[in-house]
Amino acid sequence: MxxxxxxxxxxxxxxxxxxxxxxxxxxxxxxxxxxxxxxxxxxxxxxxxxxxxxxxxxxxxxxxxxxxSVKKFEEDDINLFNDQSVSVENDSKLVVTLQEPIAIKNINNPTSYAEFIQAYVFDGTSYTLWDIDENNRTATFFQRVNDRTIYYNINGMVKVYLNSDNEIYMYEQTLLEDFxxxxxxxxxxxxxxxxxxxxxxxxxxxxxxxxxxxxxxxxxxxxxxxxxxxxxxxxxxxxxxxxxxxxxxxxxxxxxxxxxxxxxxxxxx
Known part of the structure; x- marks a missing residue:
């Protein structure tokens, strides 16, 4: 820069x-x-x-x-996603579709989501589970900094989507950086x-x-x-x-x- x-x-x-x-x-x-x-x-x-x-x-x-600052995802970042279909919206939002959906044993079990986000999401350890919406079959994660949650910032969150078989098939991600x-x-x-x-x-x-x-x-x-x-x-x-x-x-x-x-x-x- x-x-x-x-x-x-x-x-x-x-x-x-x-x-x-x-x-x-x-x-x-x-x-x-x-x-x-x-x-x-x-x-x-x-x-x-x-x-x-x-x-x-x-x-x-x-x-x-x-x-x-709001992270702008680059081509090198996208290449990290093996076996996933990735698109970028407005340079700062990843939309990732899994070729093989990941099963969640219990839709209300936070541990299952934590394992997924750490294994499959870019810099996944920066996020913490905030809300599970059973009706809409989604789970929302907020970004954390210095072990404290950043509440409701659209530029620092992950939202995962589940199908009727309780499998995560897609997620959206934004990320804040350079604190x-x-x-x-x-x-x-x-x-x-x-x-x-x-x-x-x-x-x-x-x-x-x-x-x-x-x-x-x-x-x-x-x-x-x-x-x-x-x-x-x-x-x-x-x-x-x-x-x-x-x-x-x-x-x-x-x-x-x-x-x-x-x-x-x-x-x-």
């Missing part, structure tokens, strides 16, 4: 990041002001009153912003995020917080460059056994809506 062009890209990314950091600082002040004053009771006491339970919360004090790590940032704690969710009425009485994990969501998408912000993922089971999922910016505390068809993450007001 031409060094002068690379330097210009890095300068541009840093400029974008600086602008966002300043806006996030202002947003964090605003978010803090929006949180409902809970009176003399602690958030733990309020949760107890509403019978909202949770297990031991993770302790992660700092994490960096990241940036990465840059920025300075460590102080994070809001999980209990602070839970307080924000509670103050907004998002946590219903008699529900259980089943999972709290730190990952990344997309802060901004340029044509080739992506910037990612540390994000708390909170999974909740309601009294009616409904599964709910929330994501919150781990630095500024805003609840965000991450969807695959979005180019920017929406902030929920």
């Amino acid at each position: 031409d060094w002068s062009k690379s330097k210009s890209i890095f300068i541009f990314v840093f400029l974008i990041l600086d602008i966002f950091l300043y806006s996030l600082y202002l947003n964090r002040l605003t978010e803090a002001q929006k949180v409902e004053v809970l009176g003399e009771k602690t958030i733990e006491a309020r949760l107890n009153d509403d019978n909202i339970t949770f297990n031991t919360l993770p302790i992660v004090e700092t994490a960096p912003y990241l940036s990465g 840059e790590v920025y300075e460590e940032e102080n994070l809001l704690t999980p209990i602070q995020i839970i307080q924000i969710l509670y103050s907004r009425g998002l946590l219903k009485p008699d529900s259980q917080i089943t999972q709290v994990k730190l990952g990344y969501s997309t802060l901004v998408q340029l044509t080739q460059t992506q910037v990612f912000v540390p994000t708390w993922e909170i999974k909740v089971t309601t009294a009616d056994d409904e599964e709910e999922e929330y994501f919150a910016n781990a630095i500024e505390g805003q609840v965000i809506d991450v969807k695959l068809d979005q180019t920017n993450v929406e902030v929920e007001e």
